[in-house]
Amino acid sequence: MSTEVDGRKLRGERRRRAILEATLRVIERDGVGGVTHRSVAREADVPPTSPTYYYATLDDLLIATLVWSAEHLCGEMLRMIESSPREIAEFLARALDEDRGRTLAEYELYLLATRRPELRPAARRWIDLAFETVRPANPVWFKVVLAAVDGLLIQGLLADAPPTADELEPIVSFLIRDRD
Numbered sequence: 001m002s003t004e005v006d007g008r009k010l011r012g013e014r015r016r017r018a019i020l021e022a023t024l025r026v027i028e029r030d031g032v033g034g035v036t037h038r039s040v041a042r043e044a045d046v047p048p049t050s051p052t053y054y055y056a057t058l059d060d061l062l063i064a065t066l067v068w069s070a071e072h073l074c075g076e077m078l079r080m081i082e083s084s085p086r087e088i089a090e091f092l093a094r095a096l097d098e099d100r101g102r103t104l105a106e107y108e109l110y111l112l113a114t115r116r117p118e119l120r121p122a123a124r125r126w127i128d129l130a131f132e133t134v135r136p137a138n139p140v141w142f143k144v145v146l147a148a149v150d151g152l153l154i155q156g157l158l159a160d161a162p163p164t165a166d167e168l169e170p171i172v173s174f175l176i177r178d179r180d
Helices: 002-030 037-044 050-054 058-080 085-096 100-115 117-134 139-158 165-176
Strands: none
Touching: 002 037, 002 050, 002 058, 002 100, 037 050, 037 058, 058 085, 058 100, 058 117, 085 100, 085 139, 085 165, 100 117, 100 139, 117 139, 139 165
C-alpha cells in the first residue's frame, strides 16, 4: 500500500515539475501574457486539467514557478560560493547565451512582481534563499553583489550580443574581491 502511495506522490511531483518547467518555456516563447492553463498543459504534454488541478489560478501557477525557479537558482548559487571569478563569469555568460531564454523568462516573472503585489513574496524568495544558502559574513557586500548580478544579467539580455566570460571576469573579480 505505501509503495502505491509513494508512486502516486512521485508521479504528482514529476507532473508538477513538468508544469513549472513548461510555464517557463511558455514565458520564454510567448511572454507572461501567453501563460494560460491550457498553453502550459499543451507545452507540458499533460491533460488540460492538470495545471488547474495543481494550481487553481494563474497567480498560483506564476507564484509556484517563481518559487521553483528561485530554489533552482539558489542551488546553482550554492555551487558557485567557492568558485573562482572565471567560473562565475562562465556561469553568467551561459545564462546570457545558451540559457538566455530561461534567464529572460525568469526576469520577466521577477519584474511582473513589481506590478502584481501578490507575486512579490515569491519574487523576494530568491533573495531570502540566497542569504539562507550563502550566509554571508558581510550582508551589505552580498546585497551589492546580488544587485550587481541582476544588473549584469539585465544589461546582458538587452545587449545585441551576450557578454563573454572574458568580458565578465574582470567585473566578477571586482565584485567578489571583498567577499569576506
